[in-house]
Amino acid sequence: MTKSSALLFKDLAAELIRCVDGEVRFDPGSRAAYSTDASNYRQVPIGVVVPRTPDDVVAAIAVCREHDVPVLSRGGGTSLAGQCCNTAVVFDWSKYCTRIDAFDARAGSVVVEPGIKLDALNDALAPSGWMVGPKPSTHVSCTIGGMIGNNSCGSTAQAYGKMADSVRALQIVTYDGMWRWIHDTDDAEFYRTVRSGGRWAGIYRDLHTLVKEYGDDVRARYPDIPRRVSGYNLDNLLPENGFHLAKALVGSESTLVTITRAELSLVRRPAASALVLLGFDDIAAAADAVPHVLEHEPAALEGLDHRLVELEHSRRLAEKALRQLPPGRGWLMVQVDGDDQDDADHKAKAMVHALHRSARCESAMLDDPAHKRQVWAAREAGLGATAYPPTGPETHEGWEDAAVPPERLGDYLRDFRALLDRFDYGSASLYGHFGQGCVHTRIPFDMRTAEGIAKYRRFVVDAAHLVVDYGGSLSGEHGDGQSRGELLPIMFGERVVEAFEKVKAVFDPGNRMNPGKVVKPYRLDENLRFGTGYLPIEPATAFAYPEDAHRFSHAAARCVGVGKCRGHESGVMCPSYRATGEEHHSTRGRARLLFEMLQGDVITDGWRSAEVRDALDLCLACKGCLSDCPVSVDMATYKAEFLHHHYHGRLRPMSHYSMGWLPLWSRLAATAPRAVNTVAHTSGLDSAVKALGGIDPNRRLPHFASERFTRWWRRQRRPSGRRGTVVLWPDTFTNNFDPDIARDAAEVLEDAEFTVTVPNGALCCGLTWISTGQLGVARAVLHRTLRALRPALRTGTPIVVLEPSCAAVFRADAVNLLDGDEDAHRLAGQTFTIGEVLRRNAPDWHPPHIGGRAVVQPHCHQHAVLHYTQEQQLLSDSAVSTRVLDAGCCGLAGNFGFERGHYDVSVACAEAKLLPALRQTADGTVVLADGFSCRTQIRDLTEDCAPRHTASLLAEAIRSRKESSGDATHAGGG
Incomplete structure (x- = not known):
């Protein structure tokens, strides 16, 4: 940005702040967070406006018009063709403009603001039995406005059509400030509008003239297929289609108007x-069967090939689901709807019976809701599986959603596969919405060298000609944007493209609405996020990043932008975004800032960046993104790395010294725990302790135990077991705050006939130093731990870790931090939860009968790294009816919830799902939470809930069993 431009935009920002009630952001961090979407392209915006109401956008456009700057209306920012990034003022509707203005249950219609997410809207509509028809795979994060801008489809479009088929009317504003509702237009209304004069009369008159001039070209060049998304919807302006201006503007990608409401x-x-599920010899044979399946009017008809399945197996993205697939190397997923389950099953069986007569295939039928969800999740995980294959180069969008007539799909796939092979892109996986002829893929384009980019250009030109030869569309779902805008003449011819340009001139004669996309587009090989000029800083790092070629720049660029972290529905990711609704508090937003930090042209101060620090400040380091992100972005690790460098040689926040060094302070407190507890919990003194330690005044400090577990253990004489030895790890939290849990765990392990040993000395996994970015200390602590555990590591002795966050360090972080240390790898392989070691090493041990009900709040690291499956199975074997909450992060997340300034976000995370779920829990239900943070948060924020560790529940039942059998041996006996 030049000096004169900076002055101009300073005035623009000031005027926007004066005129707009919403948030106006021209700072480097905000511009960095919106610099790209889910595409190959990058264009840093002028600034960002987060409107509180649609009126804010009308006011903002007026200001932008006065300053003659472009504007871009953005939904979830998940576009794959580059239409959601531009050098413009970006409107992000998704934080505030999420209201349902009207709902007519009788007519089956709804009026909404454009920022509402699809899943959120459908959740609100669910009690009425209505829903929005189209459902893209990004349904957790995509907004209604973005879906309209892109003419979104998804798997359900087989039954319900594209977004254009769902739009009744749109409230729009043009760049020159004209604002009105538009819909279908009969002759009477058309002439009434024209006679009224003014700007709208001119728009309607010009469009009518344009349709008369180019109508026959539209009829001739628009392919008659279900998935034509490329180009403007001029066919909806044809007389035979009712001159439906609202439907005509669907899919215009913010290049013509801004949508402020939609009916x-x-x-x-x-x-x-x-x-x-139908299995075939290959994906082309599966496609050949599509016409036969379509005869049975499926609600959804998806295809996937063996490469996608192999990648998902290797990434362990959907193992349970993929076990459901019948034999084959290409599959169709066919959903059949019915009036009830018997009706659906009957239709499905009839279809399978008919198919076996017309096609050679294997079949399996699912009507169990859990199994169906698993399989659909596997299909939706396609992007995550294909973006970073375990072998071979990374893949990219750029030719990922072409569509052809469904009856020609098999032959097209054979020719397309030959084209991929000719360009040496043969490793690409093929999948998609086969019932409508739409094929998804990510291709290993080289986007960093001139030769690779030139090859990419040649490929997409040849691919465009191939699709057109088959009577298809360049885009069948993701739109044109910059990826395909330059190729539109191949599909439509010069006359229709000329008509597009005239439509653009009618609505936006100054080319200020998302310029360079669809019409008069940028070249498809410019504005690349990587490109020949990509030269990120390659800093030395503390972590090794083995999954990213040992390069932090690769890790920072790992995010592909699909925005799953911006959802509110399930999983752990991303708790701070769920609390604030801020893009830069999502995993994606933080990844964008780290990417720009290494680029150095928007964020210019590298590791010292305040913008990056502030974005990471509300990262809970929950690691939810490691498991829930489709491409396994590990923001907890990136945050630790950043803090390590950001504070190198500088004074840190006080919380880094208090909670970051908690293991040391705990050792000191163990010498006089009662005195320490008195100071920490006496009115007045506790405030001073919190202030000194950087702890939020609203937090209650935990009580140190009167005796550490390790000290108690040294006095015990424990029995030997026939199963061999296990090491019970005395983590800082269990050892100092909840030693009874460790005693219970020892009793359970001994009941299973293990010999339990506990390490001598004060040892630690280094978690608190890692989470606060003190990685040099963490490395030293881990080396000390490895030396102490060396005998156990050499003999393959299991290490049982009760605190999930500490177990996750041993399983994942230690290997990354101590790259090349074989003992660290051994430790990762020998670390077990108590459920894992019992199920793995004592398969014939029978847990005690417990009965009753329990709800489980898994620790985030348990969810992301360890999983709760073995503990859940133990409880099932104990006749406990368990419900594992899908409530996301508890919000405490180690030191996060204790740090000054984090309390409100911490509580908001808990209030999102966890606390309401606990309030609805029936009396007598046990609450289980293996994580110290989770137990602390639940105790602090509920009145009478006493959460327990799984080990304690088992131990209590063991003691009861022994008592009932006359055995008086209890924990603590010798």
Whole structure:
């Protein structure tokens, strides 16, 4: 940005702040967070406006018009063709403009603001039995406005059509400030509008003239297929289609108007469905069967090939689901809806019976809701599986959603596979919405060298000609943007492209609406996020990043932008975004800032960046992104790395010295725990302790135990077991705050006939130093731990860790931090939770009968790294009816919730799902939480809930069993 431009935009920002009630952000951090979408392209915006109401956008456009700057209306920012990034003022609707203005249950229609997410809207509509028809794979994060801008589809488009088919009317504003509702237009309304004069009369008159001039070209060049998304919807302006201006503007990608509200037609939720899986010799044979399946009117018809399945197996993204697949190397997923489950099953069986007569295939039928969800999740995980294959180069979008007539899909796939092979892109996986002829893929384009980019250009030109030869569309779902805008003449011819340019001139004669996309587009090989000029800083790092070629720049660029971290529905990721709704508090937003930090042209102060520090400040280091992100972005590790460098040689926040050094302070407190507890919990003194330690005044400090577990253990004489030895790890939290849990665990392990040993000396996994970015200390602590555990590591002795966050360090962080240390690898392989060691090493041990009900709040690291499966199975074997909460992060997350200034976000995270779920729990239900943070948060924020560790529940039942059998041996006996 030049000096004169900076002065101009300073005035622009000031005027926007004066005129707009929403948030106006021209700072480097905000511009960095919106610099790209889910595409190959990068264009740093002028600034960002987060409107509180649609009126804010009208006011903002007026200011931008006065300053003659472009504007871009953005939804979830998940576009794959570059239409959601531009050098413009970006409007992000998704934080505030999420209201449902009207709902007509009788008519099946709803009026909404454009920022509402699809899943959030459908959740609100669910009690009525209505829903929005189209459902893209990004349904957790995509907004209604973005879906309209992109003419979104998804798997359900097989039954309900594209977004254009759902739009009844749109409220729009043009760049020159004209604002009105538009819809279908009969002759009477058309002439009434024209006679009224003014700007709208001119728009309607010009469009009518344009349709008369180019109508026959539109009829001739628009392919008659279900998935034509490329180009403007000029066919909706044809007289035979009712001159429906609202539908014509769907898919215009913010290049013509800005949508401020939308009225949608809704569809009824299916009463029941069955899912049929069909296996074929290869993906082309599967595509050949599509016409036969379509005869049975499926609600969804998806395809996936063996490469995608192999990648998902290797990434362990959907193992349970993929076990459901019948034999084959290409598959169709067919959903059949019915009036009830018997009806759906009957239709599905009839279809399978007919298919076996017309096609050679294997089949399996699912009607269990859990199994169906697993399989659909596997299909939606396609992007994550294919972005970073374990072998071979990374892949990219750029030619990922072409569509052809479904009846020609098999032959097209054979020719497309030959084209991929000719360009040496043969490793690409093929999958997609086969019932409508739409094929998804990510291709190993080289986007960093001139030769690779030139090859990419040649490929997409040849691919465009191939699709057109088959009577297809360059885009069948993701839009044109910059990826395909330059190729539109191949599909439509010069006359229709000329018509597009005239439509653009009608609505936006100054080319200020998302310029360079669709019409008069940038070249498809410019503005690349990587490109020949990509030269990020390659800093020396503390972590090794083995999954990213040992390069932090690769890790920072790992995010592909699909925005799953911006959802609110399930999983752990991303708790701070769920609390604030801020892009830079999402995993994606933080990844964008780290990427720009290494680029150095927007964020210019590297590791010292205040913008990056502030974005990472509310990262809970929950590691939810490691498991829930489709490409396994590990923001907890990136945050630790950043803090390590940011504070190198500088004074740190006080919380880094208090909670970061908690293991040391705990050792000191163990010498006089009662005195320490008195000081920490006496009114007045506790405030001073919190202030000194950088701890939020609203937090209650935990009580140190009167005796550490390790000290108690040294007095015990424990029995030997026939199963061999296990090491019970005395983590800082269990040892100093909850020693009874360690005693219970020892009793359970001994009941299973293990010999339990506990390490001598004060040892630690280094967690608190890692989470606060004190990685040099963490490395030293881990080396000391490895030396102490060396005998156990040499003999393969299991290390049982009760605190999930500490177990996660041993499983994942230690290997990354101590790259090349074989003992660290041994420790990772020998670290077990108590459930894992019992199920693995004592398979014939029978847990005690417990009975009753329990709800489980898994620790985030348990969810992301360890999983709760073995503990859950133990409880099941004990006749406990468990419900594992899908409530996300508890919000405490180690030191995060204790740090000054984090309390409100911490509580908001808990209030999102966890606390409401606990309040609804029936009396007598046991609450289980293996994580110290989770137990602390639940105790602090509820009145009478006493969460327990799984080991304690088992131990209590063991003691009861022994008492009932007359054995008086208890924990603590010798």
